[in-house]
Amino acid sequence: MTLFIGIQLFMILLFLFFGWAIVKREWYWLISNFNGKPKDEQKQLIMNGYPQRVGKLMLATAAGMVILLPLSFTSFPYSLEVQFGFMMLFLLGGLVYLSKYEVREKRKRSYIFSSLLAIGTIGFVVGLYILGYQDFELKDNGDSFEITGMYGEEWDYAEIRHVELLEEMPEVTWKENGFGLATLAKGQFKVTDYGSSLLFIHKDSQPYLFIKTDQDKIFINSKNxxxxxxxxxxxTEKTK
Structure with a gap:
């Protein structure tokens, strides 16, 4: 939790700095590709108020994230998703809106590009979250068992070296490659006293099944x- 709050605070400070630098110091070179445009286009964009509005968009994004930050200190399980979703939608929507302040000759192209970027980015992120929230199960395949879904694999029962049912989940300290979502964790994580482990965990749904194989350490549980x-x-029966 501390790490996530630290990341959010860093993002807020970053947006505040960029917004302040663009609006107050007129450091327009901070805007992507602004310095790469011809001088006459730069002057036209400044006359249209484009760079100033980009700076204000960043300041408004920071303000919105500050307003939503207290959610991280409540029991609301989806605080991270809400804050990240706000940042993404607000920024992408703002960039689409700012297309109207582009140079007239490039306004239509800018609107089409920013709209496609917004749709593609939102679609990709939503798709990832849908995949991430898909449930998983442990299936018996005779001489092996399989964990279904993303990050799932198949292991021979002969590879198993230890099986244990835990009432408490050890502390998860770091995500290496996976989904660390509000209600579940799926993928490769660092776990205290266990090291790098594969997690297929519904949070706060005791107990937790721990399986150690020749190559992997696996934690899995069901909502039930x-x-x-x-x-x-x-x-346990298969490894006797």
């Missing part, structure tokens, strides 16, 4: 505690 217990019984 009885289902997790059945997985434990299955894997």
């Amino acid at each position: 505690s009885k289902q997790t217990a059945k997985w434990y019984e299955l894997v």
